[in-house]
Amino acid sequence: MDRTAQQQPPTAQHDPPESDTSASQAEPSESDGVETGADAVVAALEAAGVDDLFGVQGGAIMPVYDALYDHDELNHVTMAHEQGAAHAADAYGIVTGEPGVCLATSGPGATNLVTGLADASMDSDPVLALTGQVPTDFVGSDAFQETDTTGVTQPITKHNSFAQDPDTVGDAVGTAWALANDGRQGPTLVDLPKDVSLAETTSEPDSPETPDTYSPPTEADEVVVRAATEALEATQRPVILAGGGVIKGEACDRLRSFAREYEIPVVTTMPGLGSFPEDDPLSMGMAGMHGTGYANLALANCDFLLGVGTRFDDRLTGGVETFAPEAEVAHVDIDPAEMSKNIFADYPLVGDARRVLDQLDDAIATGPDLTEWHETCKRWVETYPLEYEMPDSDPLKPEYVVETADAVTPEETIVTTGVGQHQMWACLFWEYTEPRTWVSSHGLGTMGYGLPAAIGAKVAAPETEVVCFEGDGSLLMTIQSLSVAVRENLDITVVVLNNEAIGMVRQWQDGFFEGRHMASEYGWVPEFDTLAEAFGARGFRIDEAEDVEATLTAAHEYDGPAVVDAHIDPEENVYPMVPSGGDNARFALNDEQLEGLE
Amino acid sequence: MSRGELPGAPPEKRRTPDGERTDQGIPVEGVDRQTHEPRRAVLSALVKHEPGVLAEVSGLFSRRQYNIESLTVGETIDDSLARMTIVVEESRPNIDQVKKQLAKRIPVISVRELEEAVQRELVIVKVDGDSPDQVNAITEMYDGQTLDAGPRSITVEITGDEQRIDAAIDAYRQFGIRELTRTGYAALARGEKPTAQVSEPNQAPTEAQVKTETIADD
Numbered sequence: 001m002d003r004t005a006q007q008q009p010p011t012a013q014h015d016p017p018e019s020d021t022s023a024s025q026a027e028p029s030e031s032d033g034v035e036t037g038a039d040a041v042v043a044a045l046e047a048a049g050v051d052d053l054f055g056v057q058g059g060a061i062m063p064v065y066d067a068l069y070d071h072d073e074l075n076h077v078t079m080a081h082e083q084g085a086a087h088a089a090d091a092y093g094i095v096t097g098e099p100g101v102c103l104a105t106s107g108p109g110a111t112n113l114v115t116g117l118a119d120a121s122m123d124s125d126p127v128l129a130l131t132g133q134v135p136t137d138f139v140g141s142d143a144f145q146e147t148d149t150t151g152v153t154q155p156i157t158k159h160n161s162f163a164q165d166p167d168t169v170g171d172a173v174g175t176a177w178a179l180a181n182d183g184r185q186g187p188t189l190v191d192l193p194k195d196v197s198l199a200e201t202t203s204e205p206d207s208p209e210t211p212d213t214y215s216p217p218t219e220a221d222e223v224v225v226r227a228a229t230e231a232l233e234a235t236q237r238p239v240i241l242a243g244g245g246v247i248k249g250e251a252c253d254r255l256r257s258f259a260r261e262y263e264i265p266v267v268t269t270m271p272g273l274g275s276f277p278e279d280d281p282l283s284m285g286m287a288g289m290h291g292t293g294y295a296n297l298a299l300a301n302c303d304f305l306l307g308v309g310t311r312f313d314d315r316l317t318g319g320v321e322t323f324a325p326e327a328e329v330a331h332v333d334i335d336p337a338e339m340s341k342n343i344f345a346d347y348p349l350v351g352d353a354r355r356v357l358d359q360l361d362d363a364i365a366t367g368p369d370l371t372e373w374h375e376t377c378k379r380w381v382e383t384y385p386l387e388y389e390m391p392d393s394d395p396l397k398p399e400y401v402v403e404t405a406d407a408v409t410p411e412e413t414i415v416t417t418g419v420g421q422h423q424m425w426a427c428l429f430w431e432y433t434e435p436r437t438w439v440s441s442h443g444l445g446t447m448g449y450g451l452p453a454a455i456g457a458k459v460a461a462p463e464t465e466v467v468c469f470e471g472d473g474s475l476l477m478t479i480q481s482l483s484v485a486v487r488e489n490l491d492i493t494v495v496v497l498n499n500e501a502i503g504m505v506r507q508w509q510d511g512f513f514e515g516r517h518m519a520s521e522y523g524w525v526p527e528f529d530t531l532a533e534a535f536g537a538r539g540f541r542i543d544e545a546e547d548v549e550a551t552l553t554a555a556h557e558y559d560g561p562a563v564v565d566a567h568i569d570p571e572e573n574v575y576p577m578v579p580s581g582g583d584n585a586r587f588a589l590n591d592e593q594l595e596g597l598e
Numbered sequence: 599m600s601r602g603e604l605p606g607a608p609p610e611k612r613r614t615p616d617g618e619r620t621d622q623g624i625p626v627e628g629v630d631r632q633t634h635e636p637r638r639a640v641l642s643a644l645v646k647h648e649p650g651v652l653a654e655v656s657g658l659f660s661r662r663q664y665n666i667e668s669l670t671v672g673e674t675i676d677d678s679l680a681r682m683t684i685v686v687e688e689s690r691p692n693i694d695q696v697k698k699q700l701a702k703r704i705p706v707i708s709v710r711e712l713e714e715a716v717q718r719e720l721v722i723v724k725v726d727g728d729s730p731d732q733v734n735a736i737t738e739m740y741d742g743q744t745l746d747a748g749p750r751s752i753t754v755e756i757t758g759d760e761q762r763i764d765a766a767i768d769a770y771r772q773f774g775i776r777e778l779t780r781t782g783y784a785a786l787a788r789g790e791k792p793t794a795q796v797s798e799p800n801q802a803p804t805e806a807q808v809k810t811e812t813i814a815d816d
Contacts, residue, residue, distance in 0.1 A: 150650060151650075151653065154650070154653065154654055154657055155657055155658075155661055158704070159703075159704040159705075162649065162650070179704060211704065213707045213796075214704060335702065336698050336701075336702075337695065337698035337699050337701075337702050339698075340691060340694070340695075341695060
């Protein structure tokens with residue numbers, strides 16, 4: 001079979017008039033044509049339909065920035081730190097569904113991207129990273145700001161490449177964009193040596209395409225589909241587990257109609273929040289370590305589990321021996337390597353989620369009668385509701401802050417978070433009804449993700465409200481991004497659930513380390529409202545429950561970045577909780593029960 | 599609240615679906631999904647011949663903790679492609695994972711497990727030169743070749759499968775082996791059967807394809 005990578009460059013060179021006309025038809029803004037490798041990089045971004053970029057300048061990437069100078073139609077958001085650029089691009093990718101693009105220079109610029117790329121890799125978020133590199137002649141000589149970027153990022157990217165030729169660098173960027181976008185999405189990276197960016201070329205890149213040898217599966221094997229539907233028809237206690245792949249595969253509508261047609265209860269994973277509306281009677285909420293009691297009981301007691309677009313992460317499954325122990329598992333995923341990786345798939349359905357759900361729907365003759373199962377699920381919802389103490393009690397409860405923020409903002413508001421207790425409260429006490437409104441760091445658990453993600457989300461959806469929940473510890477890791485929100489005048493609301501501690505670590509110390517609070521309690525944190533004002537943002541502070549609604553409303557209505565420093569009950573912990581590796585059916589609802597489970 | 603009052607039955611009280619199923623959902627008799635003895639598998643991967651691919655593949659094995667016995671790589675008749683022969687010793691589910699994780703990498707064009715393969719390894723052995731006649735006799739016995747002979751040392755090469763190479767090394771041991779180097783396996787599928795081809799990109803093989811392939815190789 002022919003290989004595109006080798007055939008495209010001559011084609012591109014032979015057809016300049018054709019590609020010129022098509023480019024000028026599609027793109028009203030006049031481009032001066034490609035003169036250098038850096039021009040080809042920018043032309044490739046335009047050919048991919050990229051509108052926004054997040055990056056930080058630096059020596060080796062300067063030629064690419066210089067090429068951007070003439071392209072006003074590409075909106076470049078100058079970030080304060082490359083990690084923030086990667087997170088912003090990641091959030092942009094989640095919200096738009098297409099790769100977010102980030103730029104950084106060589107050496108420290110590239111290594112600062114690493115956390116963000118690892119995060120995108122774990123969550124299959126589409127991100128294209130472009131990094132400067134020292135000139136080719138210096139590569140390998142330990143030159144100034146030289147790092148083996150493709151080597152460092154190889155395990156945390158879906159694909160990366162080192163550009164060697166100005167004539168093909170544009171296509172390399174296009175291929176990387178397409179690979180980030182197609183199949184199971186993920187981060188890709190192209191390393192751009194300065195000499196390649198500066199070198200002369202007139203080679204216009206083609207529109208982005210994946211290599212011929214890359215062919216993600218579409219339809220599941222019909223034999224497996226029939227076997228799975230036969231099992232489903234005979235089931236009495238089925239559950240659908242909707243993962244992030246449902247959203248990434250644009251299969252939410254399909255999954256909703258499928259679940260409603262056969263009246264199958266739906267639990268979601270954390271990345272799957274929003275795939276199924278939580279106000280639907282069939283919704284059982286989020287499952288896992290801090291999932292709802294009823295979602296975990298549904299998983300623990302189901303006899304058939306249809307997992308869609310999930311990789312059965314350990315924070316979801318707990319101990320694999322006790323995960324859905326009575327269930328036959330049908331697993332729908334576009335990545336064959338996810339089949340039986342963590343949880344054995346009795347029915348491996350490899351393919352595109354939307355298409356496979358069609359296949360299953362077509363193959364089902366009659367759905368099972370689930371009246372009794374619905375009764376059971378309903379009983380669990382009533383027995384183990386999400387609860388917290390009433391808000392008028394002193395001190396302030398974080399759950400109440402999250403619920404009130406949900407109440408004072410529009411339905412389609414996008415939520416971003418950092419990582420820690422605040423993230424779990426944002427999962428549990430905000431009601432998610434639409435896909436791409438939940439933007440968080442799931443697999444990698446990157447503290448500090450929330451603020452730069454809010455920037456990326458707001459740039460992706462300028463008309464949509466963006467609320468960022470952060471913890472005091474988490475926010476301090478990336479707070480420099482606030483300068484970007486101010487400079488770009490982004491209307492985002494940052495709500496700091498401030499307990500003056502690394503709360504989740506402290507919760508584990510209480511539960512599993514005999515309450516020995518080593519390096520988890522700060523005892524002092526900055527006044528985030530004052531700090532926000534110093535950045536040029538608007539600062540608010542909440543100490544009392546009675547102020548929550550008015551202050552959150554004022555912050556939400558403020559036209560620009562607002563930071564609300566909410567001083568919450570420092571003793572409040574996240575429940576329900578299944579200890580690491582535990583049995584999902586045996587969750588703790590308070591500190592005392594957690595000690596019993598240890 | 600005591601442990602006994604927590605919701606749900608304890609794990610030991612719950613039913614578990616019996617046994618294992620095939621990739622097509624059909625129960626396999628007599629196979630317990632928990633116990634999988636490691637076995638040796640020879641994998642052939644056709645990859646793009648470009649910088650970084652070897653590091654990408656070897657990095658995959660180390661970070662996912664797959665036990666690799668040997669890995670060889672070399673050019674093919676197509677300049678743009680290279681073939682890797684990888685020998686792993688792993689349980690059956692892990693071998694499935696190795697194949698799928700390998701196939702998932704973008705520069706990997708196709709992956710096959712060779713259940714019936716012609717496979718050869720080469721060893722170069724440098725032994726003390728005190729008994730040249732006896733060394734020659736052993737070399738002839740194993741159809742080897744003498745690459746270098748001096749008054750103090752003799753260097754020979756032997757080609758064969760693993761058992762043959764092991765036996766030859768044992769035989770040379772009596773003369774005092776100074777150094778040796780083994781290449782690891784290179785292998786192709788036996789007979790008409792293709793090894794791993796460009797024309798069947800299994801960048802993302804479905805379970806059913808993987809299954810079919812295993813049946814075909816049986």
